[in-house]
Amino acid sequence: MTAPLGAVPGDPAGEPPYRILLIEDDAGDALLVDELLQDTGLRFELVTRTTLAEARPDLGAGAVDCVLLDLHLPDVSGIDAVTAVRALAPHTAVIVLTGLSEAQAGADAMAAGAQDYLVKGKVEADLLDRTVRYAVYRSQTERANAQAQATRLRAEENARLERGLLPQPMLGTSTVRVTTRYLPGAAMALLGGDFLDVVEGDDGLLHAVVGDVSGHGPDAAALGVCLRIAWRSLILGGHRGQDLLHLMERILLAERGSHPLFATCTLLTLDQHAGTATLHLAGHHEPLLTTGEGTREAAAAHGIALGIAPDLRSWPSTVIPLPASGALTLYTDGLTEGHSGTAGRRLGVDGLLTLIDQLPPTDPAAHVDRLIKETHALNAGRHSDDLAVLRLDWNQGV
Incomplete structure (x- = not known):
């Protein structure tokens, strides 16, 4: 009744x-x-x-x-x-x-x-x-x-994961300015598998990594934290280039268990004195190089993602010359895979570069924040990939 x-x-x-x-x-x-x-x-x-x-x-x-x-x-x-x-x-x-x-x-x-x-x-x-x-x-x-x-406990859990995915850069005498940003793909979700890190080695070189574990949720996040910590430990232990990527791949294979996860990443070694950057791409896209003439992709040889073909071990190196003043931006595909706002097209790297050209000049942190805000506005919430951005700025005259 x-x-x-x-x-x-x-x-x-x-x-x-x-x-x-x-x-x-x-x-x-x-x-x-x-x-x-x-x-x-x-x-x-x-x-x-x-x-x-x-x-x-x-x-x-x-x-x-x-x-x-x-x-x-x-x-x-x-x-x-x-x-x-x-x-x-x-x-x-x-x-x-x-x-x-x-x-x-x-x-x-x-x-x-x-x-x-x-x-x-x-x-x-x-x-x-x-x-x-x-x-x-x-x-x-x-x-x-x-x-x-429940919200507080989830926030604490996310904060613990974020500390693993977003560590404090280990810098010594380097004058390079480091800007990092990380955004999970969905509100109230566990952090995804994107990770980044910056370490200045005993040799005075600046080493950086940005990576992306396939998938979302706790398994991808845990593996991302593991690879980030492994990378820092191996860098401090003196491992470089293909040797470093081979060891990271072995760790990935051991830690992923039965989950069919793989990871892409970009390794970068910046030598301010020589004015060069050495790149290793493991299934990841090229970073962006900003000079006085604008921003473009830094062309580099491509290698295979970690965990796809463990016996191949193909990660060629590319050395690119750097201007006296400039910036390198490493990022995961959450910055480019969203919609461009035009007929359902993906933003892509070309759309990202066009957007960067339209942004007003400002300091690096504000520039990265504005770029993320604009890509999200264009996307209008239709894509929810995780996002990690690492920007390195230098000026030899300072």
Whole structure:
């Protein structure tokens, strides 16, 4: 039985009605509850069910604000009734209806998760009004607190992953300015497998990596953290070039287990004194080189992604000359795989370079932020890949 909306003079027009589910097998008691609700100051929609089995679809749909629950139903009774309702609708207020002789039943029901209890035959309209309002308020507060706690725990988990994916650059005497940005692909999602790092070696050279593990979620993120830490350890241990990539691939194969994950990455070694950058591309695209004449791709030989063909070990090196002042930007494909805003076309590298040419000159950090903002605006939320950007700026005259 569904009762019409309780019309109460003076109710705020914008106040939504309380959606109340009465689970009561006694027709007389059900009618009394309906009449009492009509006399309250509540706007309400009342649905009545005679058994827990009948009420299951209503509880499972999540469209109930408050349950008025008789403790003696044909299919369940006592505390078991409260436990069953709470299991089906854990964030819904439950008010137990007890008999005059059940003094302890109400307290036991509240200990089992009910927000309050009412004694049949001793309920007035104003008491029912207050009880429903407060029970729903407490239930909503509990739900908000639970959601806040879940959000906090997820944020802490993301922060731990982010510390692994986005470490502090290890710089010594280098005057190169380092700008890094990382954005997960989806809101509230675990960080993806993109990773980056910058380390100045004992030889005075600046070493950088940007990589992307295939897939999303915790497995990709964990492998990304593992490869980033492995890269830093191997760099500090003196490994370079193809030897370094071979060892990273061995680690990837051991750590991915049965998951068919692979990784692309760009290795870069910047020698400020020689004015050169050495690149190794493992299935990754070229970085962008910015000079006084503009921004372009730094042409480099391509090698295979890590984990695709472990026996091949093909990662040729490319040495490119650098101007006295300029910048190199390494990035993952989250920056280019979104839509360009024109007929569903992907932005791509050409679109990215066009966008960079249109941006006003500014400092490196603001430039990277503006670039990310513009690509997201063009994409209009239609693509949700993870994104990592690492920009290195130098000026020999400084």
